[in-house]
Amino acid sequence: GSTIGILGGGQLGRMIAIAAAQLGYRTHIYAPEDGGPAADVSPCWTQGAYEDAAALAAFADAVDVVTYEFENIDPSAVDVLADHGLVRPGAQALRVAQDRLAEKRFASGLGGLTAPFAPVESLSDLESAIARIGGRAILKTNRMGYDGKGQARLGRPGDAATAWDAIGRQSAILEGFVTFEEEFSVILVRGVDGQVRFWDSAANVHVDGILATSTVPAGPLIEGQVEQARALARKVADALDYVGVLTLEFFASAAGPVFNEMAPRVHNSGHWTIEGALTSQFENHVRAICGLPLGDTGLAAGGAQMRNLIGADAHDWQAILSDPANHLHLYGKHEARPGRKMGHVTRLIL
C-alpha cells in the first residue's frame, strides 16, 4: 500500500487519517508536538520542526504524497518538500493562502469582491491606512492567525497605536469592516485532471471569533450568492492548479459575496460532510491527492448542522448522544482549555 504524509497532527489530520485508512492508505504525520489528535489513528509519527529542512526532506522521501492540515509552513520548508516528493495542494497554494495580504490580492486580482484593504508594516502605515479605509476596520496579522487570534478591531482613529501593539507590531493587513448579513464558505475538491466538485455551502456562525455552527441548507440569502462565490473559488483553484480540498470564506453582503479568506485544506465548516454528504471532505481530499476519481458531493440528508464543542461544553456527551439524530466526534484531547476545539456534533435533518 501507499503512505500519505500529513503535516500537522491536530483534529484535521486525524480526520484525514481516518478517511485515508478507510481507503487502505497508511498515514505518516509530521508535527512539532510529541503526539496529538492524529496520533491515535496514524501508525507513523515524526516529531520535527517545520523549519528543519533535513527532517522534512527525510519525511517527504518516506511517503508517497505529502499533504497538510496546517498551512503556516515556511515557504522554504515547502520548497524542501517539493524537491523530495509530491506536495498536494502545491507550494503556490500554500504561499498564497498563508498570507492574508497575498490571498486578498490574489482573490481581488481574479475579480473577487473584498473588503477595502491595505498593507501595514508600521504605525504610520496603519495611520495612513485608516485615513484611506476609515476608522471602522480590523487589523490582522498577515501570517499565523486563526480562530480570530492576531486581530484587533478599531472603532476610532485614536485606536491605531493600541491595535498596533495588540497584534505585536508585525506585518499586517488593515481591512475595512464589512457590513454583512450572514457568513458562508465554499468548499470544493479539485482532482488531478482539473475536475471540480462543490459541496453545498454552509451558513457559518462565529462566536468570539471562533466557528460555532455550520448549517446546510444555508437559506435563501446565501443560496442567492453561492453561484458567484463558486465562480471565484473555481478561478482560484484553476489558477493554482490546485489538487485537493480548498475552502473560501465569504460574507453575504448587500453588494454580493465578499471574499474573506481561504484555507488550502479541509475546513471546520465542512465537518458536516462526514455524515451529511455522500462523500466527506476528508475522503475526497484523500481521493484527489492520490489521483483517484472523486466521490459525489451531494447531500446525504435533508440537511445538517455541525456544532463545535469548545472548551468546557465538551462535557455533555450523554445529552448529545441521547438524541439519535446526533453524531458525536471527539478529538481525543485531554485538556479542555477555553476556546479549544474538543470535538463537534453533527445533527442530521432528515
Ligand code: ATP
Ligand atoms: P478562522 O478560524 O476562520 O481561520 P481567522 O482567525 O482566520 O479565523 P477571520 O476569518 O479573518 O479570522 O475572521 C474571523 C471572523 O471575524 C470572521 O469570520 C468574521 O465574523 C469576522 N471578520 C473578519 N474580518 C472581517 C471584516 N473585514 N469585516 C467584518 N467582519 C470580519
Ligand code: MG
Ligand atoms: Mg483563517
Ligand code: MG
Ligand atoms: Mg476565517
